Amino acid sequence: MHDRHPWLWAAAMAAYAFLYLPLAIVVAYSFNDSRLNVEWTGFTWHWYQVLLHDKNMLVAAGNSLLIALVSCLISTVLGTMAAIAIHRHDFKLLNFMVMTPVAMPEILLGVSLLLFYIQVLHLTLGMLSVVLAHVVFSTGFVAIAVRAALAALDERIFDAARDLGASPWQSFRHVTCPLILPAMIAGALMAFTLSIDDFVITFFTAGVGVQTLPLHIYSMIKTTVTPEVNAVSTLLMLLTLALIFTAARLAPDTLKGKY
Amino acid sequence: MTERCREKYLVAGPPFLFLLLMLAVPCVITLIASMSYPGEFGGLAPFISKDTHALHGLTLETYLFFFSDFIYTEIFIKSILMAAGTTLICLMMAYPVALLIARSPKKRRNMLVLLVILPFASNFLIRIYAWMIILGPQSALSRLVNGILHMFGQAPVHLLFSSAAVLTALVYVHLPFMVLPLYTNLEKHDPALLDAAQDLGANAWQRFCQVTFPLSLPGVFAGSALVFIPVLGVFAIPEILGGTGDMMIGNLIKEQFLVARDWPFGATLSVMLTTILLLIAWLTSKAGAIHA
Numbered sequence: 001m002h003d004r005h006p007w008l009w010a011a012a013m014a015a016y017a018f019l020y021l022p023l024a025i026v027v028a029y030s031f032n033d034s035r036l037n038v039e040w041t042g043f044t045w046h047w048y049q050v051l052l053h054d055k056n057m058l059v060a061a062g063n064s065l066l067i068a069l070v071s072c073l074i075s076t077v078l079g080t081m082a083a084i085a086i087h088r089h090d091f092k093l094l095n096f097m098v099m100t101p102v103a104m105p106e107i108l109l110g111v112s113l114l115l116f117y118i119q120v121l122h123l124t125l126g127m128l129s130v131v132l133a134h135v136v137f138s139t140g141f142v143a144i145a146v147r148a149a150l151a152a153l154d155e156r157i158f159d160a161a162r163d164l165g166a167s168p169w170q171s172f173r174h175v176t177c178p179l180i181l182p183a184m185i186a187g188a189l190m191a192f193t194l195s196i197d198d199f200v201i202t203f204f205t206a207g208v209g210v211q212t213l214p215l216h217i218y219s220m221i222k223t224t225v226t227p228e229v230n231a232v233s234t235l236l237m238l239l240t241l242a243l244i245f246t247a248a249r250l251a252p253d254t255l256k257g258k259y
Numbered sequence: 260m261t262e263r264c265r266e267k268y269l270v271a272g273p274p275f276l277f278l279l280l281m282l283a284v285p286c287v288i289t290l291i292a293s294m295s296y297p298g299e300f301g302g303l304a305p306f307i308s309k310d311t312h313a314l315h316g317l318t319l320e321t322y323l324f325f326f327s328d329f330i331y332t333e334i335f336i337k338s339i340l341m342a343a344g345t346t347l348i349c350l351m352m353a354y355p356v357a358l359l360i361a362r363s364p365k366k367r368r369n370m371l372v373l374l375v376i377l378p379f380a381s382n383f384l385i386r387i388y389a390w391m392i393i394l395g396p397q398s399a400l401s402r403l404v405n406g407i408l409h410m411f412g413q414a415p416v417h418l419l420f421s422s423a424a425v426l427t428a429l430v431y432v433h434l435p436f437m438v439l440p441l442y443t444n445l446e447k448h449d450p451a452l453l454d455a456a457q458d459l460g461a462n463a464w465q466r467f468c469q470v471t472f473p474l475s476l477p478g479v480f481a482g483s484a485l486v487f488i489p490v491l492g493v494f495a496i497p498e499i500l501g502g503t504g505d506m507m508i509g510n511l512i513k514e515q516f517l518v519a520r521d522w523p524f525g526a527t528l529s530v531m532l533t534t535i536l537l538l539i540a541w542l543t544s545k546a547g548a549i550h551a
Contacts, residue, residue: 011356015353015434016374019374022386023389026385026389038399078277082275085275088270089270091275093275097283105509107494107512107513108492109282111516112286112529116284120284135277136278139277139278200383
């Protein structure tokens with residue numbers, strides 16, 4: 001191998017340490033027997049117990065799960081349809097529209113949706129406004145995953161299906177769908193993860209109507225630093241990790257949109 | 260209508276209409292709002308009003324207002340400098356990582372890439388919170404820094420709620436956006452070029468400066484755009500980790516929408532931010548195309 005200078009190693013390892021150390025500290029202090037995130041004083045499950053009895057936190061977690069579930073279902077359907085339209089019919093404008101929310105800074109999408117909800121729809125901000133906002137940005141991620149799967153298919157199987165007398169719906173139901181199913185599930189998991197983690201867009205579209213986990217974490221860290229935040233962070237990290245791993249196994253291209 | 264055509268409308272229709280309503284229309288509304296008068300109780304004034312004395316219709320007043328007070332331009336300039344600084348530091352940190360991955364044996368590359376992405380499976384706020392702990396006044400790092408400052412007879416400093424804290428977290432949050440496009444580019448380089456350079460007597464540093472780096476410029480531009488664009492829109496990082504002087508464009512926008520409730524001005528700021536971002540995206544794609 002070429003030019004793997006020791007300095008290169010050292011610099012790269014330092015960067016990896018920079019990436020992992022902060023999170024390791026968050027996780028470690030979630031088991032720390034001290035109110036302050038300053039020194040290790042001993043092991044405890046205490047902060048996880050506090051978490052289980054924190055009613056606001058549980059309500060927020062429930063809301064987040066519900067929003068993630070509904071928005072991931074809708075965006076999986078819309079994203080898959082968009083992917084098919086873009087792949088089979090070369091719909092460039094739709095491609096642009098699907099990818100714009102993926103690329104634009106979240107704050108811009110957040111405020112324009114806020115304006116739209118209040119000024120045009122006269123909608124009371126709450127669960128519905130958040131779910132719709134999440135669908136807007138997660139549709140693109142589903143579309144990326146499904147498009148990659150469609151591009152990998154051999155077009156001749158559709159000719160074969162048609163020759164055998166399959167209607168377009170039958171061809172989708174029995175040929176396309178089973179083949180792109182892993183990508184659809186991967187896209188859905190990605191959409192779920194993005195929804196559960198989203199802070200900025202939710203911040204602008206939730207109003208006072210609904211509290212989600214990231215919004216709750218935000219209000220907690222703005223006022224006090226407590227190891228309870230470390231505990232909920234650790235659990236959230238585990239959940240997202242599991243989802244992303246599953247998505248990456250089902251369809252390796254899924255992560256490309258986000259990173 | 261042919262069957263294929265009907266299929267096209269059936270498949271494309273729902274996502275197209277949804278995004279038309281939920282993306283295109285809100286963007287147009289923002290543009291219109293930026294040219295409206297503020298309403299009496301927040302929000303926007305109605306466009307058509309029976310009361311001829313009330314302010315209504317479209318205006319460019321908010322845009323003029325932006326330039327009437329230098330403080331807004333100053334925040335924009337500071338944000339752009341902050342984003343440029345973040346991009347530069349990300350580039351310097353990401354380059355060795357990307358280069359190491361590209362020069363690792365093929366089997367190990369995917370693992371090393373995954374290791375870059377993995378920390379970012381954690382929530383955005385958690386990553387900011389981690390820095391609150393590390394830079395907190397009682398933290399080991401704070402005590403170390405202030406201990407060293409004390410040895411040299413300097414006054415102690417606060418690491419948290421400073422521009423340095425904001426910059427650190429900005430780099431931390433956006434680093435993988437720089438590593439991945441760089442790696443994608445570096446991976447494609449032909450190792451024979453480096454052999455040739457070596458045979459011609461170039462040392463490691465010369466090989467880097469005259470072969471690897473110039474070839475990687477498209478990756479550098481792509482990564483820079485991916486870091487610069489989201490950084491210019493952040494508001495949570497300066498709000499949580501910064502001091503009063505560390506306000507960025509995102510904070511200004513958030514303030515107008517949720518605190519001052521001057522929506523036309525908030526919309527104006529959003530439109531100006533969008534314009535800057537589009538300009539930068541266009542410039543980087545041009546620069547990338549020249550070097551590709």
